[in-house]
Amino acid sequence: MAWFTIFDKRSGRAVSITSVLPETLDADLQVLDHGTLRPNLSVEMWDAAAQAYVPRPSKVFVDRVDDVLNDSRLALSKSLLEATALREVLAEILGRERFRSETAEKRI
């Protein structure tokens, strides 16, 4: 199956990602042929300026263990900050909430 992206030549905006091309197309629209590779929006995204797909930026995870250890209210000593056991305990308690998005609140 062939895949295409139809985009507006003036704005660069993608209009449709499709395996079926319409019989007629507005003069302002242009077709980008991807062959049999469907654009995978999980890992790439449309760049209107480049009129092409670009890699999606990698997600930045922040470790809530660091959120705790670096909290200024605690003022932990260097040895405590580097204590592997403390990190392990915090990580165990936080479980699947250990990592957060960069822009997400520290508070769970």
Added chain:
Amino acid sequence: MAATFVTLGADTAASTGTQITGGANTPSAWVQFTASLSISAKLLWIFARIEEGSAYIISVGTGAAGVEVARFRVVHGGQGAAGGGFTGPAFGPIPVDPAVFASGTRVVVRVEVDSVVAGSEAIDVTLLLCDTSLSELTSYAYNDYGITAGTDSKDTALDPGGTANAKSGTFVEISSSVAADAEWILFFFGNNANAAALTADWLVDIATGAAASEVVKIANLFLHTSTTSDYVQPACVIVPGDVFAGQRVSMDLQCTTIDATDRVISAAMLAISGSRAAGGDTIVSSIQSNVFSRPRWVEGGQF
């Protein structure tokens, strides 16, 4: 006649629903979702963005201001403790009487909350209504679309783009052609395998038609995820399929966040085809379309 879908209560400026502040163990005032329904509805879905840990009763009513009549209610028993999570359940499809939810009818919603958690009284609600019932079938065939086995991407990613609270303008094809005799459609939604999602809301348009000339048939389907649950709710929405039968189906969407990862969700669909039972347009009741929060809906009566 192909089904017509109507969405009520969507707030496209904020990618959410209509906010209703629940009364503490007493119903809130009725909130108008439409002064005049444009179809005579046979099915109704309630989409709700429910915050914090309280329990809610959401009632749907009809009638003129001051003399509204409660038609039925659904209940969400609550989840987690304070800050313990947000959910976005869908209740439905709920069969409704087209003579009661008739074209021209004023439709209203009210909410009662247990108010255990201060600040959790406000929830966001949309309604989806349809003028066609789900058909009872005597034979069954299944076709799925937008699903890719054997890779990390199991379904089809959708990107609302880098502008918050505005449709991307890009329709992503889910199916090039749905089975011509599709009677039921299940739309599936996921978080694109995102292990640390931001709390976010989406409004999804589902369209038919050729590329670059798509026509929206279901507008502003209300989805939600949270940092604590990470999964998109509702995960599955069941609708009558005839409007999508034989059609190319695609989706566009908008989101509250522009984070390059967290704004992306994924979708797929399953079409169920078959022969209609005698009588055709038979209401199939008690279908529960949210596999996660397991809400219970309560038959009508005085409340």
